[in-house]
Amino acid sequence: MAGPVVLRALQTLRPQCLTATSGRFPAPVESVLRPASCVWYPPWRRSTPVSSLHMCSALCAGHNKWSKVKHIKGPKDEARGRMFMKFGMLIKIAVKEGGSNPDMNLNLAHILEQCRSKNMPKVSIEAAIKSAEKAKPATQHTIEARGPGGCLLLIEVLTDNNSRCQQEIKRLLIRNGGMLSDGARHNFNKRGVVLVSGKNVSTERALELAIEAGAADVQETEDEEEQPVLQFICDMMDLKKVRASLEELGVQITSAGLEFVPRTFLSLDEGQLDAASALIEALNDYPDVVRVWDNIQADS
Numbered sequence: 001m002a003g004p005v006v007l008r009a010l011q012t013l014r015p016q017c018l019t020a021t022s023g024r025f026p027a028p029v030e031s032v033l034r035p036a037s038c039v040w041y042p043p044w045r046r047s048t049p050v051s052s053l054h055m056c057s058a059l060c061a062g063h064n065k066w067s068k069v070k071h072i073k074g075p076k077d078e079a080r081g082r083m084f085m086k087f088g089m090l091i092k093i094a095v096k097e098g099g100s101n102p103d104m105n106l107n108l109a110h111i112l113e114q115c116r117s118k119n120m121p122k123v124s125i126e127a128a129i130k131s132a133e134k135a136k137p138a139t140q141h142t143i144e145a146r147g148p149g150g151c152l153l154l155i156e157v158l159t160d161n162n163s164r165c166q167q168e169i170k171r172l173l174i175r176n177g178g179m180l181s182d183g184a185r186h187n188f189n190k191r192g193v194v195l196v197s198g199k200n201v202s203t204e205r206a207l208e209l210a211i212e213a214g215a216a217d218v219q220e221t222e223d224e225e226e227q228p229v230l231q232f233i234c235d236m237m238d239l240k241k242v243r244a245s246l247e248e249l250g251v252q253i254t255s256a257g258l259e260f261v262p263r264t265f266l267s268l269d270e271g272q273l274d275a276a277s278a279l280i281e282a283l284n285d286y287p288d289v290v291r292v293w294d295n296i297q298a299d300s
Helices: 002-021 057-063 076-098 106-117 122-134 162-175 203-213 236-248 270-285
Strands: 139-146 152-159 188-197 217-222 228-234 253-262 266-268 289-294 296-298
Touching (some): 076 106, 076 152, 152 162, 228 236, 266 270, 270 289
Parallel strands (some): 266 296
16 A cells, blocks of 8 residues: 555656746655755856956966966866967067068067977967968057055056057956056066966976076966966076077977066965956957956965
């Protein structure tokens, strides 16, 4: 006799389970527990993995000590597309300054090397160069700002409408706890930076390599994939020499180029880091922004 009773009980429960999954949210039935498989979760409550892409860390990871915090969030393909778009802007700037021949344009050669290291398709690289040659005039400049916790930001932009760009950057800053701040540029030095893999390289060996290559400093950091990276810092005019010396020493070069390196770093607490990360992510999402430099150092 127990069999029919159980069957009737299951038939009674089944419609309630299906109604719950339909999203209509009926009034809960007291003393009835729905099976776990029937519980409905809104899509924004689900825990989904986040792919990171910092369009700004990939290009200036050398001086950033908090690459884990400010990675660009979003689907992997979307972040990859955004990174390639930023590379296209860098190519446009390099072509504008020194022409489209990488043999005669060292900055362009360095950028193309970064493109290849990030697996940017050759077709996309060639299209970016051709587009840069035919692009309508655009101006490149750097906007100085201050972010959450007093951190300093340099926002490099490339735009064909300065007024619109300035207004939008100001709006993004205010919305995310920042402001325009003249004088931030004085906390940064433009230096040559050579990035190499830090795997299996001790601190002592890194210092030896810096001395032998003629670099002024070497710092340990991580790339966007949280892999150890060494950045060898030198004067802008010594970039080519330091790079060549490191290659002769058997070091595998990840990238080389000019970067804004902070004179002093600023430590922020967890809440300030989250706010700064949100601000930098919002700035990087704006199409006219090429890179964002900062003087933030996360506490270890």
